[in-house]
Amino acid sequence: MSDDVSRETPSVPDEARRVFASGRLPLAERYAALLATDGVLRGLIGPREAPRLWTRHVLNCAVLGEWVPEGAAVADIGSGAGLPGIVLAVARPDLSVTLIEPLLRRTTFLTEVVETLGLDRVEVVRGRADALHGTRRFDVVTSRAVAPLGRLLEWSMPLVDARGALVAMKGATVHEEIVEAEPVLRRLGCAPPEVRELGVGVLAESTGAVRVSWADPASVSWPPATAADAPRGPAGKRGRSSRKRR
Template sequence: MTGQPLSDDPLHDAVEVREYFGDVYPRVRAFAEMLAEQGVERGLIGPREVGRLWERHLLNSAALSPFLGEGRVADVGSGAGLPGMVLAAMDPDRDYVLIEPMERRTQWLFEAARECGIDNVRILRGRAEEVVESVEADVVTARAVAAIDKLVKWCSPLLSPEGRFVLLKGRSAGDELERAKYTLRKHRLTGEVHTAGTIEGVEPTTVVVLSHS
């Protein structure tokens, strides 16, 4: 059983996508093709997602890049490698740690990193609270893992003293920040909601940045 061809995705090999990613496009493309071929079979994405992989997943992940600042990045709940593997492919000179509790998904991440030539990632199996002794990051990223208050509680121990969270969120991000205000105050964090665009015609991504106040 194989996935659908990425050629069904109208953005696959589109000039705008190539220009957006520039020199790193071949690595991102290799990852996209591997995810399209194996993602459905391995339970990483739904069948309908292959035809919109670039718009819904790859560009969505890439939108975090301008908010990362400097330093080491830990991607929590990496799953299919979104956003961590995409960001690592875009940023080969930075170290990334991909943290994922499910064995079959960590195996996928190992294989994807090897086959796509993304060699600046370290992959750890476990939950955030289980890898505290192994990780100190300047940035924590996450996509569709948990609400903001839970992410802060679980992942703050991974951060360096001046570290930040850069999170992919939906349109209700402002409400989620409001619900997390007591947790943010406890951890001396302030939150900002950003709208991040990538290429023309693709819906902007909502990014939440939590910084130490």
């Protein structure tokens, strides 16, 4: 790593000691250092983000664990540099985490991080989330800054187990996204979304998240109907979908 990059490695804030157990904090420190050095050099993290990695990236991902049940199998779609998947694996060693990411340079970085930190319950899968539809299911499917809720539901819900849930980090527009996603929620058979602020009383700024489960777990089959299953129009073509390739 260059000296310029190493000087950007952020110090550990006091809040980190409230979020990570003492035995896991050194792993979180090593991960933050990797993000601030190799992550910046490889273009996975912007150089201006390095000084605020803990507050804007690591800590707010860690508190997502408040909404993840003990011993859950978690999929992080569009994992990028490992946010939130790597952070959850560091903070919660009881979880089994699958990082799903289509870009080679990112999966290469993720694999190196997993090996460096010795995260033996983390799997890296190169590919798009929809490539796993019908073959894999998880207790929790999470993501961060991947897509508006409607598209996120299309990619995520076919991976969610009958009694599992999508648990995604979302910002101030979450309620508007829920309204826009209402047709998708109905078609997929989802329960009304829940919105919660995580890290309240722990972090200086809480983290917004949305949770979506199945309305009737007993009736769910895999993969659930997605936009690709829309009825064909009079010309024999499928109805137009808002789903985009990732």
